[in-house]
Amino acid sequence: MTAGAIEARAEPFFLQRTRGQLFCLYHPPRGDCRGVILYVPPFAEEMNRARRIAAQQARELAALGYGVLQPDLAGTGDSSGDFADARWETWKDDLAACCAWLGERIAHPPVLWGLRLGALLALDYAQAAAHSLRALLLWQPVTSGQAYLTQFLRMRTVNAVLADNASEQTGTRALRAALQSGDILEIGGYALDPALAAAIDALAPLERHTPPCPVHWFEMAAHSADKAGQVLPPGAARAAEAWRSRHARLQVHPVDCPPFWAAGEGVGAPALLAATSALLREDRLGH
Known part of the structure; x- marks a missing residue:
């Protein structure tokens, strides 16, 4: 099947909420379902600039057998409300509603996949979630x-x-x-x-969180090495060390990738997409 055919299977819909509706794009799994993934987008204009890469990754993951849900959180994108109405707690409620929607269709604990501030939102949500989570995929998480x-x-x-x-x-x-x-x-x-x-x-800085499930951290701005030999900038290295000291199940994946969330349309992320797809293809989420 061609990439265009895979893209055509994505299903847009509005998820009804008490204060309006969330625009969502669902990529059904191809073949036998291997799990579900909820994308947690980054903040403000970074969300728009990352759309193309996020959509490409979602299509690749769906082709591997994962159902992937991409919502516009309240006050953003095509969802109800204006950005001025957006609230952090409301966004966490949106994630809960999206997880419930996925759970009604596929009986798998969700993977939360967050980019930048969306990674910190995913982690904040995960620590108090009323349901189990399979793993966290953090793309270049904001550390503070x-x-x-x-x-x-x-x-x-x-x-x-x-x-x-x-x-x-x-x-x-x-x-x-x-x-x-x-x-x-x-x-x-x-x-x-x-x-x-x-x-x-x-928000508590990243090192003060304790992830409740396995974490796969994709770091795209490498500067120095952490104790496990992965390449991390100082703030990220402190967080990784703190998590490991509390026995968090963490794996860091350094990748050669430009900051596409801050760049124009022509910037790609082939190494990041390949590394994320390989992780899901080989089903190494629980490491």
Whole structure:
């Protein structure tokens, strides 16, 4: 079967929620079902820039026998609500609803597959999930919500400098103060509500989490080696060491891959797609 035929099998639908509906794309498993996977998208514009790669990976996983669900979380994409209405706890409720939808159709504990801030959301959800999880697939997880929010806020300052708009050239400290005062900030075309910003800011750093299931960490920004010999930048290495000290079942997969979530359409991720597909093909999730 050609790649186009595989893509044609994806099923778009709206998952009804009490406050609206979530747009979802479901890739049914081909052949005998080997499991189900829930994609947890990254934040703001990173979600849009990663769509092509995520969809390509979903199709490959479906071809391997996995049912893959790709939702737009509340307030994002084609789901109900505006980005200004988005809340961290609401997104976790959305993940629960998606897991329930999958569970009604295929009797397998889901794998959560998260990218960037979506990886941290998947991990946060997993620690209090009311159901079992088979594994976590973390693509370039954000290691600190606070640092990530600072980076996101910095976009406004950088854009103001590029536009030579002196009235908008404020630092992240001033932007945080505005959020704490209750102001909604427009950052890169996204209206950031203070409640969502505060929730991201208050997230425990990655090393303070304890994964409740096997974790496969795909790291694409390698700098130094951790104790197990994998290549990790310092923040990620600290998290990996902390998890292993608490006997977490962790496997790190260094891959040569550009930051496609921050790049244009022409950037691919062949090594990442191949490594993820190989893991699922060989059914090494439980390692």
